[in-house]
Amino acid sequence: MQIFTVKRKFYPHYTKSLLVLTVIVGAIAILTSGFRLNSSMETEGGENPIKRDSVASVAAFMKVYTVLMSPRCMNCHPAGDIPLQGDDGHLHTMSPKRGKDGHGLYAMKCNNCHQPTNTPGLNTPPGNPKWALPPSEMKMVFQGKTARELALQIRDYNRNGHKNKQQLLAHARDTLVKAGWHMGEGRAAPPLSYSAFVKAWDTWIEKGLYAPAK
Amino acid sequence: MIKLTINRKTYETDVDPNTPLLWVLRDTIGLVGTKYGCGVAQCGACVVHLNGEAVRSCVTKLSRVAEQQVTTIEGLSENNDHPLQKAWMELDVSQCGYCQAGQIMSAAVLLRENANPTDEDIDNALEGNICRCGTYLRIQKAIHLAAEIQRKS
Secondary structure, three states: OOOOOOOOOOHHHHHHHHHHHHHHHHHHHHHHOOOOOOOOOOOOOOOOOOOOOHHHHHHHHHHHHHHHOOHHHHOOOOOOOOOEEOOOOEEOOOOOOOOOOOOEEOOEEHHHHOOOOOOOOOOOOOOOOOOOOOOOOOOOOOOOOOHHHHHHHHOOOOOOOOOOHHHHHHHOOOHHHHHHHOOOOOOOOOOOOHHHHHHHHHHHHHOOOOOOOO | OEEEEEOOEEEEEOOOOOOEHHHHHHHHHOOOOOOOOOOOOOOOOOEEEEOOEEEEOOOOEHHHHOOOEEEOHHHOOOOOOOHHHHHHHHHOOOOOOOOHHHHHHHHHHHHHHOOOOOHHHHHHHHOOOOOOOOOHHHHHHHHHHHHHHHHHO
């Protein structure tokens, strides 16, 4: 008796189907994984469209704007490379320069005079361990900006010191930002209390980071 | 007790940690080369080095310099032979001399970071040091000369 062996062509046909299925499933998995870039302006858990409110967001930013354009903030966010000084925002006496890293130059570095804490008395240097300007490659200028320009700048990852949404929220809690409300003798406080500023800041961000029309 | 190193010597003191370094240097330790000009960090007469960086000792608290290295004009060199000191003597820069310790200490930071400074670099570095006698041009010339002495040595 002759025995015939028939080879079944099983593997090539089903392998091809299996490969196609794997690619499709993999693509679906990647698209639904929810991975995000570090520059994302979404909060953890994804953007909730119900939370976005352009009217509330813009109203909140207009409050934030009054603080950011006050001397306590704008003096260290100048348009030029010399910080501003005083409630009238004159050029800082002795003309210290920004330098590449924002910490000044040579014997005129910021913390040569600005100590870790305020120096007591009138006309003495206010202090904070992080006293500095923004670096020259990202000046983060406030001076001369309209509300719209400033909002667009602050929410732009490439122009705001590379801060994503979470980092923007955290920035209002930064020690150097808080120093604006511990300004030392003879200096006017910002137009909002710190808690009111943080509330407006958070609202602007959480309601969608909308920029005013002007 | 607070320990600090001044001109490579270690000192211990029980002075209030909030005392400006200037008074510790002058009154406690007896190093009177560093001068009091304004007391509010606006004249530069009190400049000393803290870990190599210029600070204004009239507003720098003792607590900030604890366990740190401080250098005053007396300690800038062993034998008054720092290039700046040589240049200052050669060009007879000082008039009353009151601001000059601060001028030299600020210039020393400049020359350490920039061996060939331009006039603009000198202005940027020394703008916070005021001279009531108006020796600014001689200071500028002396810094250029010191840079040359430094390059040759």
